[in-house]
Amino acid sequence: KMVSVAINGYGTIGKRVADAVAAQKDMKIVGVSKTKPDFEARMALKKGYDLYISIPEREKLFQEAGIEISGTVEDMIEEADIIVDATPEGIGAKNLKMYREKGVKAIFQGGEKHEDIGLSFNSFTNYEDSLGADYTRVVSCNTTGLCRTLKPIDDLAGIKKVRAVMVRRAADPPQVKKGPVNAIVPNPPTVPSHHGPDLRTVMYGININTVALLVPTTLMHQHNIMVELEDPVDIEEIKEELDKTSRVMLVKAGEGLASTAEIMEYARELGRPRNDLYEIPVWEESLNIVDGELYYMQAVHQEADAVPESVDAIRALLELEEDNKRSIEKTNKAMGIL
Ligand code: NAD
Structure with missing residues (x-):
């Protein structure tokens, strides 16, 4: 069975995590979110990712640009087993409230404060501590x-x-x-x-x-x-x-x-x-x-190095692999890591 992953915040980190997740055999992307109808939104659709909007009032802008959307971020969450939040620094911690209300697990990025999320993650140093957890933060x-x-x-x-x-x-x-x-x-x-x-x-x-x-x-x-x-x-x-x-x-x-x-x-x-x-x-x-x-x-390489860790964090939170080495191996193979 493939687990369903949604990416909230399709920017520098989010678009990389989306492609890394899509490359895994045990995961699929069910949606990515955008705030603006820009070229990245268009590219996401071309890649086959359903697009959701984080600012519902902007629906008209997407329509005018001819960029098809599948709903709001709240709708996207309904489709997902887990969210990878890659919104700008500080917004992830605010989104945590929404994820809690919806009862969905989530992974945050290094711009968030450890104290706001409660748990931090690296594939090599403390994978086990995130096993089955609801939320974790991939360090910067x-x-x-x-x-x-x-x-x-x-x-x-x-x-x-x-x-x-x-x-x-x-x-x-x-x-x-x-x-x-x-x-x-x-x-x-x-x-x-x-x-x-x-x-x-x-x-x-x-x-x-x-x-x-x-x-x-x-x-x-x-x-x-x-x-x-x-x-x-x-x-x-x-x-x-x-x-x-x-x-x-x-x-x-x-x-x-x-x-x-x-x-x-x-x-x-x-x-x-x-x-x-x-x-x-x-x-x-x-x-x-x-x-x-x-x-x-x-x-x-700041844009890329922590991306495989976000993939491993999904396996830890959803307990797809108990052993960090097996997750690391799977992630590496799918991403062509040397
Ligand atoms: P970014 O600005 O490139 O991307 C963030 C995306 O989130 C943008 O597409 C933006 O439009 C969108 N967004 C803004 N508000 C939103 C909201 N309320 N809901 C949904 N989407 C929203 O930022 P980034 O560089 O990808 O950084 C994301 C996180 O990753 C931050 O925590 C950052 O600290 C961390 N990080 C960044 C780097 C890096 O070098 N760029 C490296 C490691 C970790």
Whole structure:
């Protein structure tokens, strides 16, 4: 049996989750929601997704544009076993009330606050905790990136303490009104940034402090990570561990992958939809142990990396797979993850 999934908020994340869900054998999309009759609404229909509107008063605008709608978001919820909410920051928490009233399970994105949803999710660190739950929040693109590499390192050598410098993209590629265009902005200017506490919502008790800044790029985030380890390990063991970790890939600067721009070019060469890189690339040359402390650099394709986690979260909430490894395997296979 296929479970019925609806996407509330068909934007950067929502449209990617819709396609990832549609690619799974055990799930189908029963609807996606739009606020405006724009090209994305038209594209959703072309893909065969039923379109629902989140602002009922705008029905006329859709009619005038000749874009067929199947009802309102409330109607869409009736069709679904579970909702993936990918609305902008803060709106998900407001929608939670509607999902509660309708008695439908829902998955939220990293823009929501952990406290508002009550539970957070990463496929590798705490899948089990969301089994059968009504609501969970897939942590942000940056936090997902930290989980992907810190979890295997913690399993291998034990983590005493992490420090990370997070270099964040200023905007997503289509966001013409966001900046900075010509500045480096400590963001937040206070230390530590919120990324450490956010990681602790899925990797409980980890000792981590982060600082973050914004730079004028749209392509990817980049992380510089320093880890004090519990056990003495060889850098080759760390490399091997990361190399065999799902949704992590070692890349070589020396092979022409020396920047986020070239890594995105690699994703294009892979023929990925929308050039999406679901895996976290780690620069092989950056991996080093100095005075017992591990250093490495990685990048995060913010639009894509947490998308497979949203698919796994559906399996956890609906208890389609008890074991995270089996869900990860299914998701990876359907999405063509390396
Ligand atoms: P987005 O603005 O690209 O998409 C949001 C969509 O929701 C838009 O299509 C918008 O029209 C629609 N929408 C607005 N209000 C709505 C409502 N009341 N009901 C239904 N739909 C509504 O935003 P995004 O970048 O996809 O972000 C969505 C969530 O994912 C946020 O929590 C964000 O923090 C998180 N997230 C974003 C990124 C990223 O890099 N873009 C990465 C990871 C997580």
